[in-house]
Amino acid sequence: MTRTYFVAGTDTEVGKTYVTAALLASAANAGLKTAAVKPVASGCECTHDGLRNADALLLQKAMTLELPYQQVNPFALEPAIAPHIAAMEAGKQLSVDRMAGVCRGVMSAGADLVLIEGAGGWRTPLGPRAFLSQLPLMLNIPVILVVGMQLGCINHALLTAEAIRRDGLQLAGWVGNFVHEGMARPDENLATLKALLPAPLLGALPFDERADYRRAADYLDLGPLTNHP
Incomplete structure (x- = not known):
């Protein structure tokens, strides 16, 4: 049975790719096949193979299934700006239907766990x-x-969780990622989030200057995900 989750962030630059890769590594350590x-990704670089995004390449490296880049990142945009603006400047249209089609193809590829990583925060625009x-x-x-x-x-997390639930989707779990060193009152902030967010904490990742997702996997508990019906 394939379990699929959408990985959203409270904002941009909160470590969505790092956490997604760590979740993939944790699942692989448990013997699961992952994809x-x-x-959509902006901030791509021109290569001899076409536009490539560092985050998508990291996910491609962290997963156990071998998938072509175009299936991992169907919409690649060069400027490191909001996707809808980058697409408009490139004369492209970001289609949710096409994205869903690609995702369904990956979901049927035989993985035990499929993670679909968002861009920016929850309400990132793709067009008008x-x-x-x-x-x-x-x-x-x-x-x-x-x-x-x-x-x-705390505010960002609660508002995002509220928007997710208002949209009719389940918040299956959350990960606290310490993006900077020396946050004031880290334990108290985590405790407040645990008390107020309507989902289990999957793990708290300490600040890691090297952003080693394999090491971060050791701080995660996938039980609430893999035991989810």
């Missing part, structure tokens, strides 16, 4: 009337929330 999709949050709704999959542990994270 991941980064449907389209948002990336429509993708997990179209796929009807639960959400994992990455909380960037820093000042203001």
Whole structure:
């Protein structure tokens, strides 16, 4: 049985890719076959193979299934700006339907766990009337929330969780990622989030200057995900 989750963040630069890769590594350590999709990514580099995104390449490395880059990252955009603006400048249209089609293809590829990583925060726009949050709704999959542990994270996390639930999706779990060194009152902030977020804590990742996702995997508990019906 394939379990699929959408990985959302409380904001941009909170470590969604790092956490997604760590979740993939933790699942692989448990003997699970894994796959991941980064449907849209800006900040891509021109290579002899075409536009490539560092985050998507990391996911491709962390998963156990071998998938072509175009299936991992179907929409690659060069400028490191908001995806809908980058797409507009490139004369491209970001289609939620097409993203869903690619995701369904990966979901049927034989993995035990599929993670679909978002871009930016929950309500990232893709066009005039389209948002990336429509993708997990179209796929009807639960959400994992990455909380960037820093000042203001409690408000951001609660508002994002509220939006996810209001959209009709389940918040399956959350990960606290310490994006900076020396956060004030880390234990108290984690305790407050644990008490207020309506989902289990999958792990708290300490600040790691090297961002070693394999080491971060040791701090995660996938039980609430793998035991999910």
